[in-house]
Amino acid sequence: MSSMTETTSAANDERSRKLTAGISEGQLLEVSMGPHHPSTHGVFRMDVVLDGERVVKLKPVVGYLHRNHEKIGENNSYLASMPYTDRLDYLCSLTNNWAYALAVETLAGIDVPERAQYLRVITAELTRLQNHSSVIGFLVQDMGASGTPLMYAFREREKILDLFESLTGSRMMCNYMRFGGCRIDLPAGWLDRAKKVVAGFPQFLDEYENLLGTNEILMARTQGIGALSRELAINAGVTGPLLRASGVNYDIRKVDKYGIYDRFDFKVPLGDNGDVYDRYMIRILEMRESIKILDQAMCDIPPGPIMDPKAKIRGFRPKAGEAYGRIEAPKGELGFYLISDGSGNPYRYRVRPPSFVNLTVLEDMCIGNYIADTIAILGSIDIVLGEVDR
Amino acid sequence: MLGEGIVRGLAETARNFLGSFVSKERLTTVQFPEERLPQAEAARDFPFLVYDGEDWQAGMRCVACQICEKECPPKCIFIEKSKDKKPDALGRAQFYPARFDIDVSVCMSCQICVEVCPFEAIKMDTAFELSTDDRFGGLLWDRQKLALSDAHYHAIHPTDAAHTDELLAAEKAKAEARTKAAVAKASPAPMPQPPAPAAANEP
């Protein structure tokens, strides 16, 4: 297994040593980027050692936003953890809801009615749209584009958040899904509005590609930067657009076919280089696929109940046992691992956060690159500190 | 050719620059204090206690069952049960909250209290401009501040409120039927237990 030697973190130390060979200690510059740094996407710190502007060592430091989410989950009832999941990755509360609901449904063996499944798909794909659009906005913003791409992304995101608000009552902390279905049905006229928003989305993507798709500066800044090999990506548990940009065909929507994803016709875009540019483009292409799913789902959605009648809201006590439920969240594999001891609170409530695990390879991608690339690479990983630190 | 992408980008920003003067689609800003978007019907901010009729103390639906206190995820509700009982909307004697405080600075607007309430007594308000200069006291709301009329509920969530009314009416009819049956049997009427409607299924 020769390739596997390169996937260990010892390889990083080896590379650091090589880069710093012949350089005295005093010539290296240690910079602590963060926790209050404009482009660390929250309170995140990178202890960087620089040789000139070249990164020779980088250690991510997290935990500034740690609130022991898992402990809170253990001390609360199953239902009461649902609003807390909104606060994990606060950009995509609906997919968090779904992952948690899926884990509890697996644990307790609850079915979800057809209409609720469609509602979940629609809201989750809308979440993916708004997450990806803001992420590429943030990424280009980090590369110094004065906010213009970000503002365009936010303009579109706002339309989707308005949809969320009129459906769930809140723009970001949606708290929408329940074990065995969804909380409330679509209000009148919602579907038409959503169709209009989705129909306008490709235009935004075209605009985005005009603005930056062939921009020489963007290409120079992103192509060949932070390349992540296939083997390392798999071994390090990297998921989501990062993994697919490295050319690995692994989309949980296709693999697990959770919910009703096997009913939709969509494709999984794959990159070949695994660099920042590929991650950027994969997100754009994924948005186009999400639009396809949304078109189909909003066309096919059947009438019917939105909650499983057997599902209990008060006094929900699943049988003792355990379950791991995972979905393809916009940032990667979001999993919830629950252990029930038969009481009203989970004995163990574990979140498998995609951005936290994806951060593992940050050093691998950054060593040898310039400090400005670090920012671009971090932006392309797409972390949300609410989820990293929990 | 070098510079092509840059020129395309410049053309796009120019289009947006001009577009922001002519198209409302592009310039989506709402200038908040002067312009206000209508609030969505599903909007939720902080809970309030519904009361029927005019007097908030007499008409309060809450029976201090403390389910919401237990289920509240951030534990921001404090309830003290009353010593005595007062008649509720159906005329049955019920406890009432002697104290019902919500720490709004802790509340996370999750609506779980509304979902678990079997008496349709707590609902979500839509008022959001609640700033206060008192950091500790000003955000701890007592039952008087929390009590809002059923009419207010109808005004902010008409569909929801209509549905709630149906549920309550059905319950009332059931209760009346049971009382009648009990009277007909002329046996001592059992203490009517409020049946728990599936609150989660409300549309």
Added chain:
Amino acid sequence: MTETIDQIFVILKHWLVGHVPTAVEPIVSELLSVVPIILLFPLLFALITVMERKGLGRIQNRYGPNRVGPCGILQPIADGIKTLTKENIVPHSADKVVHLLAPLLLVMATFLGYAVLPVGRNMVAANMDAGVLFFFAVGSMTELSVFMAGWSSRNKYSLLGAMRAIAQMISYEVPLILSSVTVIMAAGTLSTVSIVEQQSGYTGIFPHWFVFTPWGFAGFVLFMIAATAESNRSPFDLPEGESELIAGYYTEYSGFKFALFFLAEYLGMMSISGMAITLFLGGWAAPLSFLTWIPSYLWFFGKLFFFIAGFIWIRGTLPRLRMDQLMNFAWKFMLPMALINLVTAGVWRFMPTGILRWLVCSAMVVAPYVLLGRGFMLGKRLEKRTYRFAD
């Protein structure tokens, strides 16, 4: 009549100078040239900040500042009050004297450059024989103050920012000066006033601006790229690239000193635009012969306005380059192009006028541009990619 309006400020100055005793006459005369510059350009700076914020806002589909005064026009006053009343924080370990001197020196150096800019016919503070040289000489003084700011703050970000700024300014000074040398060659003088006068003639209705020649156009583009880098504007704003270095060399500055840096940045941007106008766009000369009735200073400031708008537009569109790419661009693209352009200007000068001269000189500029540009892209293998799709 148009002549009077055109020269009104000159006449006014002479009239005022005529009323003071002879002993103080030279001092008063100089004061009357300097004070308007010191008053006018900071005022323009205030206007430009609000214009920039509103322009960027519109580019980004939002309003921009619109709360202070009608349409937010008084925003700079609010900003000014805010910065002036802010606490002046000096880091504990900073070199206090140098820390204080740096912004002062920077503003002084940028102001000096205005001395040789002819803002209108007969309107120049100092008509020097070596005006262009003077402009670049004082421009190079800013590097030192940037270093002082970055070094004295004793902050790693500041130092990195200062190092970047100096490396960038030195590298881009070379193409900047080389591209303006073409104009000096063509005009045969270093005096800004004579350079403008040489461009103020017309053929038919079209002006004799240097930008309307192949070498002039190429030189103008090169000059503007280098000028953008010199004034640390996007996409060359690495020294203060806030996503990497917080605010670069002025990270540790606050209050009034911070405002001075801000002022210097905009003053530098305006003065270098003014120099570009002087060298390539005929200074205060009207763009078409029948428009000469409009006063010359209005033309100058109108052109300046367009330059500023261009800077804002570019800032609203482009992401930032990386340090090594910036350097590569300066030394591997800008410098060869500037040298080729220099040769082209010489060829233009010695060829007989006619269509052939146009063709030869255009080819001499366009061909290396295409070749160098392609080499630049291929060397980095930059391309638009296609992607696979899996089911």
Added chain:
Amino acid sequence: MTLPFTIIAALTIAGAVAAMSLRNLVHCVLALTLAFAGLAGMYLLLGAQFVGFAQILVYIGAIAILTVFAILLTRGTEPDAFLDLPSAWVSNSVIVAAVFGVLVWAVHSSPLSRRTLPPPPQITVRQIGFALMDRFVLPLEVIGLLLTAALIGAVILAMHEKQAAK
């Protein structure tokens, strides 16, 4: 001695003295820059615009920055302990004073100092240009060649270092 001359001369000398006596190397460079600026002021005072501006461009814009880079890239800016011994200091000042005295005496006794100066010629940039391209074209080219050689040498040195780093 006019007032501007006095001010500029005082500044120049102060800068030069500070450049020698300050402890922090970066401060020394900044003081040295002041001396350079004073020198440029002198040139301007003498009506030699071109030389004055060239002095600013080259010495302040380039040499000072180069020195600063050299200091920052090679060593710390704070020196170690001050190692000078008082005896050396005393003997050094005696030598310096003696040299200065001899120079003053030589200048003062020379007939040149008693000659009346002709009015300074008004030299324009154009004349300097013609002179450079005409009479001094060979020295100019030689200097150009020398600088090119130095440039290439520097590039080769840097490339060598880069390869060694790899």
Added chain:
Amino acid sequence: MTIEQVQSEIQSAIPGAKVEIILNPSPSAQHSLLLDHEHVLAVATYLRDVSELRLDYCSNVTGIDWLPREKSEKVKVKNLVEGVEQEVEEVHKTVVPGYLEVVYHLFSVEKKHGPVILRLRTEDRAAKVHLPSLTPIWRAAEFQEREIFDLYGVIFDGHPDLRRILMWEGFVDHPMRRDYVEPDDYEYEPTPHDHVLQRSREESGRH
């Protein structure tokens, strides 16, 4: 492949490896394999590289704290009661010692199946909390094992960089343990706010 097949495959490939199936009674039916410490690295390498499973992707690493719990058994004992031998039911209380458990959820990217769940248990909760680290096999475990070390106090032998990750260096306890007691002082961090300061002092005086 069922869990039993996986078990037998491991046992045949790695002689001496103890593999115990932990059944999961819930509807999810995600059963797991309990491994012994000595052979876990070999088993993991086998699962990743050699077997039919090709579990190249370790998704989730979870720490669990199982407190010592009382197990009551009703045992029929013969006793002499008032001189007569009688069969009496007695409740025997045995304390099952607590332990820390680490659960690995493995999937296969290549074959697109999973999860196969591995469990490792420490001997107790206090001193013998060492477990072999699986980070050399799956890099994905690096941060998650650090997190478990941080929050549960499991010491992973062979982990390249075992430091606290979410809590700060110098923090003493392991907050995700079930018997963790909050220090209850962080709510009143010192601020210029006099009132808060006062309360903070009172609080710290009490503890």
